[in-house]
Amino acid sequence: MATVVYQTDKRSGITYAYKSVSYWDKEKKQSRSKRTLIGRVDNETGKIIPTDGRCRKNKEVSTTAKRGPVPTTETARLFFGATYLLDAIGEKLGITDDLQQCFPNTYRKILSIVYYLILEDKNPLYRFEKWSSIYKHPYGKNITSQRSSELFASIDEEAKNKFFRLQGKRRVEKEFWAYDITTISSYSEYLRQVQYGKNKEDDSLPQLNLALVFGEKSNLPFYYRKLAGNIPDSKTIKNLLADLDVLGYSKVKLVMDRGFYSEDNINALFKGHLKFLISTKTSLSFIRKELDAIYDGFRTFEHYSEKYELYCHTVQTEWQYTQHSPYKGDIIAKPRIYLHYYYNIDKAADDEKAFDRKLMALRHELELGKRVPDHEKLYKKYFETKTTPKRGTKVTVKEEVVMKVKRYFGFFALITNETMNAVTALELYRNKDIVEKAFGNLKERLNMRRTLVSSEKSLDGKLFVEFVALIYLSYIKKQMQDTDLFKNYTLQGAIDKIDIIECFESPGQKLRVGEFLEKQKEIYQCLGVTPPSSL
Incomplete structure (x- = not known):
């Protein structure tokens, strides 16, 4: 027998009506019921409004969103300074264009959530409604917790990969790409890739692993991967190379720490004709063999770097690489590699x-x-x-x-197949800390230290939105470093300084921007953005 059951969502306050059909479960030998969503209940009339299962009226037809500002339907005074900055950065880096190509119906919602994550440091998404009511943002309306969950679940793999390709083409240069992995703990028991593994923050919870690829010159991320929490770093290289090849990046240069070192990984990099710079343990026999040959003359004035206050020396040698061919048999090659040794007294x-x-x-x-x-x-x-x-x-x-x-205390070593001196190699390797800083942004500022979702699709979508937010944050940090803006402001301080600029909008009228000071104008200019004016 079918009955109508009503249930209210505590987060959104919306009441839903379900068709409930009772039946007898022969295996469990008990009465069960199956519910089917009918629609949402109008609070004023009490009538049930049919939906398509995602709380949209059936009569609504999906259409491609148009670019440009959302036309205002009411007079409003809103905060505009910081969201204008993010609008301009999105245009400059092509993020807005690329998101529209990949997610034509939802890109405005994605951008609004991205803006919220950046501007509302560590605040959970259920506070979006309050923020939305006082800020001008791309979507222009509230996004409830349920709607944001539905948005995350709608972000599919094909659209994400298209975004990676579009963004990569905008920024691919002849530069090294820093690659590293962090751990994200989770309370969920339902995510398949949440596993116990070597937690890099000594957290006792099970975890996911998140891999990031950054450009060392641009300081911008363009790719990430979600991995099971029990996968060691060294096991990820071959899949990374395969993914980058699918995305159209067959010739890359990677910088990695020693957790990624293994003979198989070095062979895979040579097989792909890729350039690399990787740290390695000094306990390896071939590393010690080459070091022993130069050990006695290592700590001399000629090998001292005043900039880094350590001694350094480079040795050219050969890598014993065997390429397996089903047609010609094993081919043994000896490609050239450089071992850069460093001693910190x-x-x-x-x-x-x-x-x-x-x-x-x-x-x-x-x-x-x-x-x-x-x-x-x-x-x-x-x-x-x-x-x-x-x-x-x-x-x-x-x-x-x-x-x-x-004998080997104070020594460390880097391996590369790119011709460079030891100081240059060290600078490239130390620039890898942009990934560590990015992990800090994800976990602290973007509130990803713990996953707070329980479904695979929602997690995948949320990670993507967090990744897009990370692009904006990485750009702002690099600009602040390049223009010495950090001498006077923290990142949050600079955003807060321009955040208070208002705009005034009214139906049929051009947007008017409120007054702003010379210091606020200087911040925009340091961040590579033209200060706002009335549109």
């Missing part, structure tokens, strides 16, 4: 002190007979122990082993 001293303190603690454990099971390998590696009834336990340090370990 301060770090060497700190490492030696820490190591000696560790040895002292281990020796005390042995002498007192308080052995720790997890330390057995270290006891065996660094100490000789003799126990007699009269003298007790005598512990002797294996000096040769200890000196061999200390």
Whole structure:
């Protein structure tokens, strides 16, 4: 028997009507019911307004949104200074155009949520209504929590990849691309890729991994990937290269930390004829072999970098690369690589002190007979122990082993197949921290330290919107750095300074912009944007 059931959404306050049909479940041996959405209930008339399942009236026809400002239907005084800045950046970087091509019916909503995430630092989306009522923004209307969830779920993979391609074409230069991965913890038990793994922030929750690719000169992101939380960094390179190839980027230069190093990854990069710069462990045998050959003359004046206050040296050698061919058999090639070695005397001293303190603690454990099971390998590696009834336990340090370990304190190494000196390589590698800063923006400013969604589609869509917001933030930060704006303002401080500029709109009238000061004008100019004027 069919009945009508009413249910009110606590977040939006909207009451929905459902057709409920009862039936007997033979397997569970209990009565069950199946609900079908009929429509939403009009609060004034009490009538049920039919919908298509996404709370839009059936008679509504989807049409492609037109560019340009949304015509005003009422007189209003709204804050405009910061959203005008984001409008101008979107036009300059082609974000608005590219979003319209990829999401013609919803790009205004996407932009409005992006603006909210940037301007309302750390505020959750359910506060969008208040923000929307006092700001001029692309969509011009409120977006409830349910509507934003529906928007996120509507963002599909094909449209996202099209956006990556369009944005990449605007910014691809002959530059290295920084690639790194961060972890995002989640409380959800329903997301398939949420897994326990090596959490980079020592969080005890299961996690997702998020990979980002940044241009080192542009300082702008153009691609990201969502990964299962238990996937180690080194396992992601081949899929990354395949994805970039699909997007049309067959010739790239990647900068990566040592978590991505493996022989298979280096071989894959050579196979794709790609340039790379990657950090590696000094404990690797071929790294130590080449370092030992130059060790005695390493700390000389000629090899000292005053800028970075360390010693550096470059060695050219060959990489043992075997390419497997089903037709010609294995082809053994020896492509040229460069090993850049660096020695930091301060770090060497700190490492030696820490190591000696560790040895002292281990020796005390042995002498007192308080052995720790997890330390057995270290006891065996660094100490000789003799126990007699009269003298007790005598512990002797294996000096040769200890000196061999200390020999490489303070050293680190980079590998590249691009011709450059050691200082240039170090500068490129250190510029990789733009990705770390971007992860900070995502987690702190854009409120992505914890995922607060429970469906795969909503998560995918929200990540994309967060990624678009990250492009704007990255542009603003780079402009502030290039123009020394950070001397006088924080990022939030600069936005707050122009945020108070108002606009006045009325039906049939041109938009009027309120008064603004010379300092506000200077901020726009430093950010590469022409100050606003009445339209």
